[in-house]
Amino acid sequence: MKSIYIKFIFCSVLLSALSLHSCTLDEYNPGAFTKEALATSIDGYETLINQCYFAMERFYYGSADWMSLTEGDTDLWTYKANESTSYTQWFWFFAGTSPNTTYTNNWWNGTYDGVGACNEAIALGDKPPYTTEEERNAKIAEARFLRAVYYFNAVEQFGAVTMLTEPVVTETMTYSPTRTDPMTIYQEVILPDLRFASEWLPTGTHATTTIPTKKAALGFLAKACLQTYEYGSTEYLQEALDAAGKLITDCETGGGKYNTYMYPSYSEVFKESNNWENKEALWKHRWYAGADGHGSSNGNYKLNRNDEYFLCNINKFGAREDNQETRLTWEGSITGIFMPTQHLLNLYVQKDGTLDPRFHESFTTEWNANKNYTWDESAAHMYDKEETVIGKALNKGDLAIKFIMPQDMDYSAEKQKEHISDYLLIDYHHVYSDDNNNVNMNYAYTNVTGNYKNDGTNENQFRYYYPSLNKHNSSNYYVANASKQRNGNLNATFIMRMAEVYLIAAEADIYLNGGANTAGYINKVRERAGANPLTESITIQDILDERGRELCGEYCRFYDLKRTGMFKDSGYLEKTHPDLARFFHPNYALRPISTTFTATITNGSEYQNPGY
Numbered sequence: 001m002k003s004i005y006i007k008f009i010f011c012s013v014l015l016s017a018l019s020l021h022s023c024t025l026d027e028y029n030p031g032a033f034t035k036e037a038l039a040t041s042i043d044g045y046e047t048l049i050n051q052c053y054f055a056m057e058r059f060y061y062g063s064a065d066w067m068s069l070t071e072g073d074t075d076l077w078t079y080k081a082n083e084s085t086s087y088t089q090w091f092w093f094f095a096g097t098s099p100n101t102t103y104t105n106n107w108w109n110g111t112y113d114g115v116g117a118c119n120e121a122i123a124l125g126d127k128p129p130y131t132t133e134e135e136r137n138a139k140i141a142e143a144r145f146l147r148a149v150y151y152f153n154a155v156e157q158f159g160a161v162t163m164l165t166e167p168v169v170t171e172t173m174t175y176s177p178t179r180t181d182p183m184t185i186y187q188e189v190i191l192p193d194l195r196f197a198s199e200w201l202p203t204g205t206h207a208t209t210t211i212p213t214k215k216a217a218l219g220f221l222a223k224a225c226l227q228t229y230e231y232g233s234t235e236y237l238q239e240a241l242d243a244a245g246k247l248i249t250d251c252e253t254g255g256g257k258y259n260t261y262m263y264p265s266y267s268e269v270f271k272e273s274n275n276w277e278n279k280e281a282l283w284k285h286r287w288y289a290g291a292d293g294h295g296s297s298n299g300n301y302k303l304n305r306n307d308e309y310f311l312c313n314i315n316k317f318g319a320r321e322d323n324q325e326t327r328l329t330w331e332g333s334i335t336g337i338f339m340p341t342q343h344l345l346n347l348y349v350q351k352d353g354t355l356d357p358r359f360h361e362s363f364t365t366e367w368n369a370n371k372n373y374t375w376d377e378s379a380a381h382m383y384d385k386e387e388t389v390i391g392k393a394l395n396k397g398d399l400a401i402k403f404i405m406p407q408d409m410d411y412s413a414e415k416q417k418e419h420i421s422d423y424l425l426i427d428y429h430h431v432y433s434d435d436n437n438n439v440n441m442n443y444a445y446t447n448v449t450g451n452y453k454n455d456g457t458n459e460n461q462f463r464y465y466y467p468s469l470n471k472h473n474s475s476n477y478y479v480a481n482a483s484k485q486r487n488g489n490l491n492a493t494f495i496m497r498m499a500e501v502y503l504i505a506a507e508a509d510i511y512l513n514g515g516a517n518t519a520g521y522i523n524k525v526r527e528r529a530g531a532n533p534l535t536e537s538i539t540i541q542d543i544l545d546e547r548g549r550e551l552c553g554e555y556c557r558f559y560d561l562k563r564t565g566m567f568k569d570s571g572y573l574e575k576t577h578p579d580l581a582r583f584f585h586p587n588y589a590l591r592p593i594s595t596t597f598t599a600t601i602t603n604g605s606e607y608q609n610p611g612y
Helices: 010-014 030-038 042-051 054-059 066-071 105-123 133-158 182-200 214-231 237-252 342-347 358-362 377-382 411-415 498-513 518-529 540-551 557-563 571-576
Strands: 077-079 281-285 338-340 366-368 399-404 424-427 477-481 486-489 493-497
Touching: 030 042, 042 105, 042 133, 054 105, 054 133, 066 557, 105 133, 133 182, 133 214, 133 557, 182 214, 214 237, 214 281, 214 493, 214 498, 214 557, 237 498, 281 498, 342 540, 399 411, 493 498, 498 518, 498 540, 518 540, 540 557
Parallel strands: 399 424
Antiparallel strands: 077 338, 281 493, 366 399, 477 486
């Protein structure tokens, strides 16, 4: 009988370097027997299917810094206040120091935990007594969809990885694993799995969450086919356009086949009342928590963490504080780590000088006081106020901080009050430099006093306050421990949504047809947003810019820059994020394979990615 590894931690799955759990089905092995026996009943087999989700829920979308791996180290984000001494692997390509080679350990191990569980479920798919092949294939399709997603992220983060498609057998154990090039993994695993999933997964409803549906499979098929362009292939571009076209046709004809939908206004997409049954999401995941248990293996307060990543340091101002009461509000009070770059904010400035309406829908720029506060001399001087402000009071609930863009209708009027307003007024130009395309780290004072000079040598105290992405904000929490401010965010995270499908079609059309139909696709997204249509010849840069406006903070940007060739050298970042460009090296388009793993194999130095 074939000897199968049933318990999967990555090292035992791939090479048995830690093979304490290994065994054969020819021996007495309660673990393996139980898994095989489980598969002979429908309930038991679906328990195996549930195991396929474990690593996805624990390490990927919505948790465990996955946002940093997919959005960090790109043109759209810098670390809070543009500081370059913390989170350097996420935002600064290690900031010129020796690369951290262990921070990817969870995702590396999680990938193969997930792949191993999927391979097991797929291999045992003929065991359960389903009454129809449609039922059987629908469950197998879940495992194949998830395996495709694991491998998609693995090759885009790490490049060539070891390709496993069967439960590992004792005869194939090796301490010197080989790596398979990304295109082969796309051709032999990712794309076939997604095709199978798009055929057999159920349609679902708007209430379907976590479990993928046909539209999720078609969306990821379009995404994956398009991503192969990164590797010099045009073979799958038509399939990308065709898959996107199926969803678009369905969306524009009422969603009868795939249950697709696009909200008529952008403001509805991220409205909290639309979160759990979001109609636009192709695939979404949310966690459960309650008195009878919780749906997070991380702990009942470590659910969707995305709400904690994007808020600026509003608590640095005296009218604000981080407290439990405010943490439970949509506005929140936890200081995040993502600061929009000058490039991202300027993507929202249209050619006629107006702001794309998505800017104020996507970013919070005003915050009220959550405590009573009186301006004192120190604060007045620090924030360049005239001394007439000293002694002015802000009551809880009053406007405390306001960030203004030059394109705002009230910009001129607000600008005149910047030194005398009783709230902290932050001008875009205080924080960002259009001349240098970056963040101002220094500031020249108008009201010179003491150490606050007008020569531009002072630390810029305004850079801590910036527009904060609110797509992931929540007021829906499970309070695990109020005294320790441990709250689990119960809102869903949207892994992919319909608007991206239009942008995939637009990009594929440029590659295939020279952009003959690109304007029609991209302007559907812009029209819905209330933005001006694009009328001139549309380029890949236009598509990349539109993806930045529409999809920032949605797990896309690192892959977008790879696919469009912006990581081949530092040229693109020099124009869009020069502070990051100085630390860039083309090797950093791939993450390091954890040395926790490479130290356990005999060919570790050969297996590691270049540059680490």
